[in-house]
Structures are given as structure tokens and as C-alpha cells.
Amino acid sequence: MKPYLKRAWAEVSLSKLRQNMEIIRGLNSDSTDIMAVVKADAYGHGYDRVCHCLAEDCGIRYFAVSNLDEALAVRQLCPDADILILGYTPPEYAHEISENNIIQGVVSMEYAQSLCHNSKDKVRCHIKIDTGMGRIGLRYDTPAECAEEIIRICGIEGLSVEGIYTHFAVADSDDPDNISYTDHQQAYITDTYDELVRRGVKLEHMHFMNSAATCYRNDSRSTLSRAGIIIYGLHPDISLDIPEGLEPVMELKAVISQVKTVPAGTCISYGRTFVSDREMRVATVTIGYADGYSRLLSSKGEILVHGKRCRIVGRVCMDQLMIDVSDVPEAESGDIVTLIGRDGDDIITADELASVYGTIGYEVVCGISKRVPRIYID
Numbered sequence: 001m002k003p004y005l006k007r008a009w010a011e012v013s014l015s016k017l018r019q020n021m022e023i024i025r026g027l028n029s030d031s032t033d034i035m036a037v038v039k040a041d042a043y044g045h046g047y048d049r050v051c052h053c054l055a056e057d058c059g060i061r062y063f064a065v066s067n068l069d070e071a072l073a074v075r076q077l078c079p080d081a082d083i084l085i086l087g088y089t090p091p092e093y094a095h096e097i098s099e100n101n102i103i104q105g106v107v108s109m110e111y112a113q114s115l116c117h118n119s120k121d122k123v124r125c126h127i128k129i130d131t132g133m134g135r136i137g138l139r140y141d142t143p144a145e146c147a148e149e150i151i152r153i154c155g156i157e158g159l160s161v162e163g164i165y166t167h168f169a170v171a172d173s174d175d176p177d178n179i180s181y182t183d184h185q186q187a188y189i190t191d192t193y194d195e196l197v198r199r200g201v202k203l204e205h206m207h208f209m210n211s212a213a214t215c216y217r218n219d220s221r222s223t224l225s226r227a228g229i230i231i232y233g234l235h236p237d238i239s240l241d242i243p244e245g246l247e248p249v250m251e252l253k254a255v256i257s258q259v260k261t262v263p264a265g266t267c268i269s270y271g272r273t274f275v276s277d278r279e280m281r282v283a284t285v286t287i288g289y290a291d292g293y294s295r296l297l298s299s300k301g302e303i304l305v306h307g308k309r310c311r312i313v314g315r316v317c318m319d320q321l322m323i324d325v326s327d328v329p330e331a332e333s334g335d336i337v338t339l340i341g342r343d344g345d346d347i348i349t350a351d352e353l354a355s356v357y358g359t360i361g362y363e364v365v366c367g368i369s370k371r372v373p374r375i376y377i378d
Contacts, residue, residue, distance in 0.1 A: 008291050012249055071102045163223070190221055284321070293321070
């Protein structure tokens, strides 16, 4: 326990990660490879061990990240991987992109020209098409117009265009209007690709499947499945089931530092927002919002103690929080508690926590701070 001081830590199961990858691989056709999305420190799970496991144990060749710093970190871990930067890199760093054999997402003619101007070597790229996300990428009224611009970009000396891609906005929804919207997004990029082929431009990749599309509308025309949140066993949207067998990879744990019995009328934590209405046993737990356990869970969240749910009482502090353990008489100082994960027959998931205070599981796991050590379990 000394490496992480038995205070607060996250346990990351590499065996569950491998299991999830096998399930995801089974969802795809033979013509679709997996591009593992490992941005934001592998969604808070930790680059080093996650990327090594994905590359060495799962045979993953393609990785996607958000920015150049992330790409360089993955390149150190996976020297032979194809790494795509999904977001923006300032053009003055184009030389680092090419020197490290990284693929840059290109969003416009001007951006493509700037990248090439700043690198003496060829810059590998995939061209991003905005088919309805409204974020970044080429946006034209028709696929034919979009294809024409892509052909012009392909003609830039110093640029190696290897593919096109887009991002779905509502592939995680079963609402008929949203399904139709995603159908339109998919038709736009496939029509653009087909127009390119008609004009003699055959690119290696066209990809549009994110985690949600991989689960709910898998299509063999997408050469890559950009699997993100489902790698880590969480839902793209909590309202829809994910394929059977996908399990959360991370558990979050902490320790009880003290248990005390307080009389009715006792104020607990900052702001006096909680006052006991009876005699209670209150346990203090060694985790707080500086660890990424949100203050929004104050007097709302539950924690597993000896397999039983115990409600948070009062506000979550920076480094500590308090829970009602009146119904767990065996609870005592030094006990390990589970904030995310399984204890006995019960489980609390990041998705469940997210629903308590109105966010998504992505934010919960990405928000677990760096001062919480990641402990890897094979």
C-alpha cells in the first residue's frame, strides 16, 4: 500500500481492458480496424500502461489523441503506431508532426498550406469533414463541392493525404430525428468518398464510427472504428445499453480515517448544509474534489462500505468527505471504501455518479486528478 499511501487511488484492470477490446473487435467487420482513442490520458486511466496493453496485448496499431503533446507521449510508448491528432496543432509545430511520423487532422485549405509551409518534410494527414457536428472541418453544401476541395488539398506539395473522417453528433441516440440526422452525416461522407473515387482519388481511409456508432450502427464502409469510451467499459449514453461483456476498467477507492458518533442536531461540513436529525455514526473518507470526486455529489452521492451503500452527508471538501455509516456497525478507521466499482453484490459506476449531478461518465473518469495514483491490476 505504501506507493499510494492508502489514501485515495484508482485501480485499473488490464484484464478487463483486454476483454473489452476483444468484444469491440467482434463488433467490427474484417474491413474495419480499431483506432483506440486515448486522449486525456486514456480517459483518465493512464497512458503508459493502457497504451502498452493496447499495442502489445491487443495488437492495436491505430491510436487517436487530442493534441501534439498527447501524440508525442503515445509515440514514445508505441514507436510503430499510426497516431492521429484529432484536434488543432499550431502550424509552427508541423516539423514535430512530420519528424515523429504523426498524422494531423486537417480542417481547411489554409490550415493545410500553413502546415506544409512550416515543415521541410511531408506531413501525413486525414482531412476532417464537418457533416453536422458544427465543430471543425470542411463544410460545403454538397459532397461534390467537398470532394473538389479535398482534391485541391491533395494537390498541395508537402502533404500526404491518407484519409477523410467525420464525427457523429447524436449516434448515441435512438430518437428517430437523431437517427435521421446521423444517417445524413454518414451519407454525406460516404458520398464524398465515392465522388473522390469517381474523380480518380482513392484514399486509404474513410472513418466515421465513434464509440456510439461502433455499438449501435456499425458499418463496414468505415475503415476505422474510433473506439473511445467503450474501451473503458462506459456508456456513450447511459440511456442505451452497451454490448454484453463490456465492463468498467477503473475502480476508485479511498479509506475511512475516522468514525465518530454524533448526536441529533450536529452540523456536518462547510456551510452547515447538513444537520443530523438523529444520533448518527459518521465516517470521514480520505478523498475530495481536488481528487476529482465532485463537490456536486455533496449530500447526494453514495459510497460502498462493506458492500452497503452509505450516503454522503454535508459538502464534499477539497480532500475529505463524510458519510453516514449508521447502518454499517462494523465500519471503522482504516477500512477501504469504494466510490466507483464493485463491493460485494453492489456496484457504483462512473455513469451512475454522472447521472446524480447531471454530467456524463466521460467527465467523471477524465476528472480524476493526477494526485490519485493509478494502480494496475492484470
